[in-house]
Amino acid sequence: MDEMEHSTVQDLIPLYAIGALAPDEIAPVEEHLAGCAACRALLSEYQLVAEELLEQVPERRAPDRIGIWLENQTRRPARRAPSTRRPSDAPKAEPFWRRAIAVPGWAFALAALAVLLAIGINALWLLQSARATAGTDDGVARLISAPDRKSIELVATGQAPGAHGQLVYAPGSRVCLLALDGLAPLPPENAYQVWLLHDKERSSAGLFNTNAQGQAVVVLQAPDSITEYNEIGVTVEPARGSPAPTTPRLLGGKLD
Amino acid sequence: MPPASAGPSDQELIQRVARGESDALLLLYQRHGSAVYALAHYVLRDAALAEETTQEIFLSVWLKAGQYRSEYALVRTWLLSITRHRAIDVLRHRRRTDHANVSLDELMETDERALAVNDPQLEGGELHLLLRQLPPEQRTAIELAYWSGFTHQEIAERLKLPVGTVKSRILLGLRKLRDMLREGESASDRIARR
DSSP states (O other): OOOHHHHHHHHHHHHHHTSOOOHHHHHHHHHHHOOOOOOOHHHHHHHHHHHHHHHTOOOOOHHHHHHHHHHHHHHSSSSOOOGGOOOGGGGOOSSSTSSSSSOOOOHHHHHHHHHHHHOOOOOHHHHHHOOOSSSOHHHHHHHHHTTTTTEEEEEEOTTTTOOOEEEEEEESSSEEEEESSOOOOOOEEEEEEEEEETTTTEEEEEOOOOOTTTEEEEEEESSGGGGOOSSSEEEEEEEESSSOSSSSSSEEEEOO | OOOOOOOOOOOHHHHHHTTOOOHHHHHHHHHHHHHHHHHHHHHHHHHHHHHHHEEEEEEHHHHHGGGTTTTTOOHHHHHHHHHHHHHHHHHHHHTTTTTTTTOOHHHHHHHHHHTTTTTTOOOOOOHHHHHHHOOOHHHEEEEEEEETTOOOHHHHHHTTTTTHHHHHHEEEEEEHHHHHHHHSSOOHHHHHHH
């Protein structure tokens, strides 16, 4: 690409500084900048303008739950070693409580069936919908085959009489299966949210809704090893999830 | 702009965050979280997306604080800059999908609302006042470029104007802003004061 004229670049630099150039205009400008001190000085002036623009947006109070969420994300035990964290380890953009439920595959269906049968839930709805999709969920597959697999019962509080559930997990694993029955299907604006408690610290482990019969089977992805937690609980929250419970617990159980 | 705060500087905090100290990250959030959220909200015009973007920015700081280079920008400027870039990425993605048909009038209407410096709940900014001294067509072009993420060609297409006209409007407007800042308190003065 031919090098741009100095005067042409000078006219483009303000647009470059605020990101208003078309993609095909950027490379020639940067090429010229690399060899032209005068244009770099000019760019610095307009970068200050751009920085001032950033500062001029009126402040707006952020929702308190962002701070709570951040605290929840960064103050769990056995936290990171930054120097060893790879970029691929970075969490995705969505709030963690929204992406906590794994996508079910055929292994999920099998495991869910085992759990459902164990607690007497009619799993026909699940089997009908869980087709043999491509791939497997390794975490669930390991859970199914784990020799030290455990299960605990979730008991309803007075808020959800008749509800019951079972959690299947393997010590040391983050993946666990939760099967529930006797819960009322929620409207679209709400979801059930699963909480794991470590001492008095709560972490969200996923959102779900039930089928029309009030049943649900969910794969939970705990933020840390499941054995790091003492209790599990379920509440009703907004459909997007909540950083902390906002309604009374419906079911709960103590982890070994 | 928050007043200069007592306690560790932002740069000290970011170094502590890089060492994995969560208290330092929370302090950074307390100082700059509202500005990050406000900027994301300003660009995205959607509270839920602004919230997600704010979460993403501070989580990114938690994971990548070691990448911060003080020689390029203040911590706050760095935070706001990555927030703007991320929000514009989200905005562009939305334009390509479900919000492809948002009209320019609608965009500008919301921009006007966002620029309501008389709102007692908002803290007006100097540049807002400066922007209001620009001819409306220059202000519009700059706002669409900087806060809505349009290139000058895209703005020309949406405003149904020649590309050269839009380019001139942005150029003239930014030159005026630069001159106004030169005449008043410069950004570097403000930086030195922090």
